[in-house]
Amino acid sequence: MRVDVFCRVVDNFGDIGVCWRLARQLTAEGWPVRLWVDDLASFARLERRLSARLPAQSIDNVEILQWTLPAPDVLPHEIVIEAFACDPPPAFVHRMQDMVQRPIWLNLEYLSAESWIDTCHGLPSPQPNGIVKTFFFPGFTETSGGLLREAGLLAERDALQADPHAQANFLARLDLPARLPGERLVTLFCYPDAPASVLARELANAATPTLLVIPEGVAPYLGAGQRGSLRIARTPFVAPPDYDRLLWCADLNFVRGEDSFIRAHWAGRPMVWHIYPQDDAAHVDKLSAWLGRCALPSHAHDIHLGWNGETTLEGFAEQLRYALQPEPWAAWTRRARAWSDALAAQSDLVARLRRLCESRRQ
Incomplete structure (x- = not known):
């Protein structure tokens, strides 16, 4: 299945660091990824091959789009991952709502070792528009979402x-x-x-x-x-x-x-x-x-x-x-x-x- 990953660079580099690693690992395992990033300048500090001036580009087979206002009007992929509750663009969500087979919508949460995340990982969150969003909590236990770790x-x-x-x-x-x-x-x-x-x-x-x-x-x-x-x-x-x-x-x-x-x-x-x-x-x-x-x-x-x-x-x-x-x-x-x-x-x-x-x- 194809994947949309949305990332807002709030501060520092942790959010884009996590999203870039996730996108590259998904692509390496055969899942085509479109990565949406609002701050290409910060992204370019971590990935020197990236041009902060190009609104659309591809690196390591990951399609990278600048998340602008208004956002590019494209058809959502089968899986939509919003990193750290960043909320995809409203027009994009409307597109999701109108699809015959609605995408799987995941909210990739912040990492925590707290015990409560094990009971919240994978829980559905029905939205007012009828789409169900699912919580995905990375963690340190078998019942959490686990940790990013590339093959090899x-x-x-x-x-x-x-x-x-x-x-x-x-x-x-x-x-x-x-x-x-x-x-x-x-x-x-x-x-x-x-x-x-x-x-x-x-x-x-x-x-x-x-x-x-x-x-x-x-x-x-x-x-x-x-x-x-x-x-x-x-x-x-x-x-x-x-x-x-x-x-x-x-x-x-x-x-x-x-x-x-x-x-x-x-x-x-x-x-x-x-x-x-x-x-x-x-x-x-x-x-x-x-x-x-x-x-x-x-x-x-x-x-x-x-x-x-x-x-x-x-x-x-x-x-x-x-x-x-x-x-x-x-x-x-x-x-x-x-x-x-x-x-x-x-x-x-x-x-x-x-x-x-x-x-x-x-």
Whole structure:
């Protein structure tokens, strides 16, 4: 079946990151996709092959349309996915209503580890126009919508992580400095309120040297160069497949939002999540739910709380100093890989989406 995916780039890059990965995976598995995006300039920062000036183009066999006002008048495909309740254009929805066989309409929700999503995943939401919209909740359990994971991804990861020479060649291709013997590699992708200065201070004072890789525009007050045991290197935003490889090469990944958060799981390495802050502090419940599911060692658990402003900065620094010591670091590393392996044993998001759509079509 053919698929329409609608994406509004609200802020940052998580929404378009998720939608672009979804569109490419669906297409790779034989489902023709038309991806609607309102902000092509932001999209182009993640996908360098995209032209922000072309209202219609194709990349990796995905048809990409600029979502304008008014929107292009086209016939809806058999499956319509609105990402994060973005609401397709009214004229497009009217077209859906008039079709003899109405499309399967899915609302791809935000990822959460909270238990309530398991009971809401797959529930119908009848609309006033008579079309039924279905909730699709990505998650960490068998009864949720699962996580995006491309075919062959983990085999590719394992091959790269087992080959130091291939890792060195990849980092050189990104114009990053070569890792020194015994040097730890850490990536940093965070929101502006993260205590990145405290992180840099602790890494600079650590016994083990660290190469810290930061994308352009993130924590701009941390300049490139050497400070104590820490080297800081800046990198432009890279294509999603290369970002995956960067996470695989790293020993520790600081990630934010949703897209990089999911991808850090597939690295199978220690990670620290900077969850998107919400005014009503709902993000604290989401963070706690995820921490409860992945069952990290207590020091890694407390680092997450400190990184997200739930404990003091000195408490965060103390837990980080402890976590980087050999024994607690080994425990964190083992747990990170076990958690990744447990999730990999489940079916992926596209496989579950396929089952749901096929059951709706029968």
